[in-house]
Amino acid sequence: MISAEKNDQMTRVGPGTPAGRLLRRYWQPVALAEELQGPRPLKPVKLMGQDFVLFRDEAGRFGLLDRDCPHRGADLAYGRLESGGLRCAFHGWLFDATGQCLETPAEPAGSKLCTRIRQGAYPVVEKSGVVFAYVGEGEPPAFPEFDCFVAPDSHTFAFKGLWECNWLQALEVGIDPAHASFLHRFFEDEDTSESYGKQFRGASADSKMAITQVLREYDCPEIRVAPAPYGMQLTTLRKLSEEQTHVRVTNLVFPQAFVIPMSSEMTISQWHVPVDDTHCYWYAIFTSFTGPVDKQQMREQRLATIELPDYTSRKNKRNQYGYSVEEQMAQTYTGMGMDINVHDQWACESMGPIQDRTREHLGTTDKGIVAYRRMLQEAIDSTLAGDTAPMVIDASQAGALTGPASIDGVAATAQADDYCREADLARRRASDWASARLAA
Template identity: 80%
Template sequence: MISAEQNDFLCRVEPGTPAGKLLRRYWQPIALSVDLEGPRPVRPVQLMGQHFVLFRDESGKLGLLDRDCPHRGADLAFGRLEHGGLRCAFHGWLFDAKGSCLETPAEPAQSKLCSRIRQGAYPVVERAGTVFAYIGEGEPPAFPDFDCFVAPESHTFAFKGLFECNWLQALEVGLDPAHASYLHRFFEDEDTSASYGKQFRGASADSDMPITKVLREYDRPEISVEPTEYGMRLTALRKLSDTSTHVRVTNMVFPQAFVIPMSAEMTISQWHVPVDDTHCYWYAIFTSFTGPVDKQQMREQRLKLYELPDYTSRKNKSNNYGFSVDEQLTETYTGMGEDINVHDQWAIESQGPIQDRTREHLGSTDKGIIAYRRMLVKAIESTRAGESAPMLIDDAQARTLTGPPSIDGIGATADTDGYWQSADRERRLKSDWASARLAA
């Protein structure tokens, strides 16, 4: 249990807040590359309470600018893409991707005003179908050589979804391995061969046992938390017999991402990115160790559940998340359909726009959440003191950070650590792109 002041210290990220200053030191996902397809690649973006406009100019270069025009404050998200930049529709002032003012057409021909105007501009990069932005001070950190960033583009797929709640309670779901046995419980096991693109519907690695059966019948995992260079590793063990144990290894990548297994062939790297203090997006990069990802199937599956352009869930608080009494009695524990993101959405949105942690009572299974909050507090305090924080890495450090291993499988009870390490290596050795990296 923490105080209201401590809760605000951790949760609030808008300009001027301690946690907001910390998160601004890192790259943040702000859009999917597919969002910038079509005849007009311009999109408004809100990140940690600040408003921007993202665009791709005629040459293909990305730009991220403050959304209000420095002339009279009009909305640049309605601007026109032309002549190498984004032109304000109010008076025609033109800005390039670096924020330089290229033209002020209503001014006299001899005017020097244009040379003195500069719009706020921020670094943006594309990785694995996702646009990342850096809105902090100084130089941004390097991207680590994690699987999602080094796999071929053909072997990754990106998607996102909107949650109407604070980013921290959304992130903490990924630090809680115990919840899956209830929140994501299915009463019947499907054909695991038809589970492509669906989380918690396939078979655990090195077995033919559906993960749904594991979660349903073994609901008291033994959870351990281990600090790592990138954040922390969480291991959840569900003992099936004296000789076999289900092993699930997930990772928290500081400050607000986690890497988890989706299936024997795929992992998910997921960020929880604050729009403001009471809304956040989850961004997920799915990475395949076998063949190329069927991007069309993956996107079509998800667009049945999410509406464009804002990627809002079709099942939400306005329709009780699709809750069905009959389904809850016979099919799923929640009665809210098969998509686990909807389950998560209900769980975290039902805590309120910002969870009141003065009323919570943590248990032993919450050790990952407790460890993360301590890490977060320490990093916020370090930032306030002008010191470093985890994962503020340079290029040399970034090359040493690989993986991280993320496994869901069944191994020998006598050596669970050895199992997940060997399972990770074996999967990489069988992968064209990952095995090449091992050889290097």
């Protein structure tokens, strides 16, 4: 249980708020690269309560500008992409990707007004199909050399979805290993050979046992939390017998991402990004260590549950998340279908737009959430004091931040403590792109 004041400090993200000041020190996902395809590569973006317009100019360069034109405040999201920039439809003022005003057409000949006008502009970079932006002060941090950023494009796939709740409660579901035994419980196991692209539906590594069976039958795990250079690592142990233990290793990447195993061949790196105080997007990069990702199949699977253009879930609070009494009795623990994203969305949105943490009572299995909140509060306090924060790194530090290892498998109980390191190393040695990096 925390105070209402601390809850506000950790959840509110507008300009000048404590958490908002902290999160602006990091690169934030703002769009999928595929959203900027087509004849008009432009979209409005709302990030941490601020309005921007994201575009790609004729030379392919990304730009992120404040959305209101500095002339008289008209909406640049309705502007025209032409003449090397974005032109306001009101009076024709033209801005390039750096925010420099290039033309003020209605001004008298010889006017130098445009040389004195600069629109708010922010650094933008594409990584593995996700467009990241930095909207804070000073120089942005370097990107760590995580698997999701260094794998070939052929071995990654990016997607996103919108949730109607605060970013923090959305993030915290990813660092809560105990919930999967209940929230994602299936009463029957699918053929694991048909599990491609489906989280929790395959078999654990080094085992033919379906992950769904492990979660269903072993619902009282031992959870270990350890600090890591990027944030923290969570190890969840489910003892299957005296001889075998199920090991699942996940990671919290500060400030608002986690890396988890999707299958024996693929990991998910996921960010929960505040749109405002009561809405957030999750952005996920799926990274394959074996063959190229079947992007078409992955996209089709997700478009079956997500509606464009806003990437909203087809099952949501307005249709009770597809809840079925009959399904809850016979097929799934929630009665809300087979997509675990819907399960997570219901859990997080049901807490309210911003969870009231003064009313919660945490248990032993919440140790990861407790550790993260302590880390978050310390980083907020450090930022308010003008000091550094975790993962605000430079290029020399970025090269040392690799992985992070994320594994789901069955180990000999006596070797469970070493399983993650050994299984991760074996997976990398068998991977064309990851083994090349090991050799380097």
